[in-house]
Amino acid sequence: MGTITGRRAAYERARKRRSTVVAAVSSLAVVTAIVVLVPKMPRWDRVHESFFNGERFANSLPRLLDAFVLDVKIFAWSMPAIVVLALIVAITRNSRSAALFPLRILTIAFTDIMRGVPIILWIYLIGFGVPGLGIDRPWNSPLIWGSVALVLTYAAYIAEVFRAGIESVHESQRAAARSLGLSSWQTMRHVVLPQAIRRVIPPLMNDMVSLQKDVALVSLIGPIEILRQAGIDKSKFANFTPYIAAAVVFLLITIPLTRTTDWLIERERRRTTGTRIS
Amino acid sequence: MSATKISLRDVHKSFGTNSVLNGIDLDIAEGTVVSLIGPSGSGKSTLLRCINLLEPIDDGQIFLDGIDISVPGFDANPVRRRIGMVFQNFNLFPHMSVQDNITLSPIRTLGVNKATARAKAAELLERFGLADKVNAFPDQLSGGQQQRVAIVRALAIEPEVLLLDEITSSLDPELVGEVLDVVRELKTSGMTLVLATHEMGFARDISDLVCLLDGGHIIEQGLPSQVFSAPQSERAQQFLERIIRAGRL
Numbered sequence A: 001m002g003t004i005t006g007r008r009a010a011y012e013r014a015r016k017r018r019s020t021v022v023a024a025v026s027s028l029a030v031v032t033a034i035v036v037l038v039p040k041m042p043r044w045d046r047v048h049e050s051f052f053n054g055e056r057f058a059n060s061l062p063r064l065l066d067a068f069v070l071d072v073k074i075f076a077w078s079m080p081a082i083v084v085l086a087l088i089v090a091i092t093r094n095s096r097s098a099a100l101f102p103l104r105i106l107t108i109a110f111t112d113i114m115r116g117v118p119i120i121l122w123i124y125l126i127g128f129g130v131p132g133l134g135i136d137r138p139w140n141s142p143l144i145w146g147s148v149a150l151v152l153t154y155a156a157y158i159a160e161v162f163r164a165g166i167e168s169v170h171e172s173q174r175a176a177a178r179s180l181g182l183s184s185w186q187t188m189r190h191v192v193l194p195q196a197i198r199r200v201i202p203p204l205m206n207d208m209v210s211l212q213k214d215v216a217l218v219s220l221i222g223p224i225e226i227l228r229q230a231g232i233d234k235s236k237f238a239n240f241t242p243y244i245a246a247a248v249v250f251l252l253i254t255i256p257l258t259r260t261t262d263w264l265i266e267r268e269r270r271r272t273t274g275t276r277i278s
Numbered sequence B: 001m002s003a004t005k006i007s008l009r010d011v012h013k014s015f016g017t018n019s020v021l022n023g024i025d026l027d028i029a030e031g032t033v034v035s036l037i038g039p040s041g042s043g044k045s046t047l048l049r050c051i052n053l054l055e056p057i058d059d060g061q062i063f064l065d066g067i068d069i070s071v072p073g074f075d076a077n078p079v080r081r082r083i084g085m086v087f088q089n090f091n092l093f094p095h096m097s098v099q100d101n102i103t104l105s106p107i108r109t110l111g112v113n114k115a116t117a118r119a120k121a122a123e124l125l126e127r128f129g130l131a132d133k134v135n136a137f138p139d140q141l142s143g144g145q146q147q148r149v150a151i152v153r154a155l156a157i158e159p160e161v162l163l164l165d166e167i168t169s170s171l172d173p174e175l176v177g178e179v180l181d182v183v184r185e186l187k188t189s190g191m192t193l194v195l196a197t198h199e200m201g202f203a204r205d206i207s208d209l210v211c212l213l214d215g216g217h218i219i220e221q222g223l224p225s226q227v228f229s230a231p232q233s234e235r236a237q238q239f240l241e242r243i244i245r246a247g248r249l
Helices: A002-040 A042-052 A054-096 A100-114 A119-129 A141-168 A171-179 A184-219 A226-237 A243-272 B045-053 B076-082 B097-108 B114-127 B143-154 B173-188 B200-206 B224-228 B234-245
Strands: B004-015 B018-029 B034-039 B061-064 B083-086 B161-165 B192-196 B207-214 B219-220
Touching: A002 A042, A042 A243, A042 B143, A054 A184, A054 A226, A054 A243, A100 A141, A119 A141, A119 A184, A119 A226, A141 A184, A141 B097, A141 B234, A171 A184, A171 B034, A171 B076, A171 B161, A171 B224, A184 A226, A184 A243, A184 B097, A226 B076, A243 B161, B004 B045, B004 B192, B018 B192, B018 B207, B018 B219, B018 B224, B034 B114, B034 B200, B061 B161, B076 B083, B097 B143, B114 B143, B143 B173, B173 B192, B200 B224, B207 B224, B207 B234, B219 B224, B219 B234
Parallel strands: B034 B192, B034 B207, B083 B161, B161 B192
Antiparallel strands: B004 B018, B004 B061, B207 B219
């Protein structure tokens, strides 16, 4: 008994060691190839100077971080609006009440139209068009209407993600909830949605990361956020390094965001499930 | 003879071209146990779902305490709080702990406060030997435990009638006993029970009335001794012969 357990543990250890070695060797090979081979390219010194200039990087970074605050703001007020609107659209589209038929048609038209046009076009159309109607300040700001364009397009995409999640919850869950006397709204709110949202968190995060980057598109109609600031610095110093710096700033936000979500999902899974197949 | 709790009059139900119930008449007396037996597809589950108003019927009437609950537009939610239902596949909510599964409806539909609902849940879990599972999640329980939790969940809203839809059909044989013990206890407590079942021996022992369904009709109805020992129709005799040959009775 003891020896079998010992042998199994030894086998597991050896297997783990082997995969660690394979991973380390292959990563090392790739990194070495890049570090050794890329500098051997004929124009490397010029690319190095115009894209990876340490001095320019250090010079631009504070300005970029300042400008990035605006990106974070646009993201911070757009995201909750997107989630709420997407949920309303998805729930309306999934409702079974005959009375909501006209609304269902409306939501279908909404998703089709918003998704069917490039997001840049919506930012131009709404961001320039609505303030053009002659609304008073501060409500004529391109910043507001650019964000509205982001909210509407992203809500259309994310509504479809929620809808897929809602439809993935088995009919028997609704039957059980209804048999307990819950109304159809209570069933949606307490039984269907919590399960649906858990299931769509990975694709939802995908869209959130995407939104985090698309926020930069609002700069097309005026506001100076990080991408625009990087462009200004690039022109001023005739050097592309600010773009690299902007890319690094984006990664500093998006990577921890995705890692944290994965960790949260894993924790939730471990809390609610029994045994796990390795 | 006690009062009639539920009556069905000429109930019809079809799904598209597939007619599942073809004129069911049935009276369920308060405090009795009624078993629906019959081959798969005979309409047992559909009948239970119709009584719970999960499926609207096409024709006929369903009365609860003499009130027609099958009229179109009748508010189903209060009816369902009086008629509980337990399903073949448990249908527990996987994202909620056992406690939350049980207290959801009392808190949301009966307006019971959280502490009272939890105390009541703890009491029911204790009664059915599940006290240590209060914080477990459904996926962490065996099938028999899940089904007992599902029964507790249905009981937590204090229904007057409990519909049990083949509640042991998804269970391993050695887990069937623990669930049937729960049903026996419910009978002792005087609850009105309607069960669709393939457990013939159990149906014979526990029932006050047995209904044999076939092709959407009740083809034989009576005391267990009568239905199981001296069936009248030829179709009923054939069904019972097959059951006996399969060693299920």
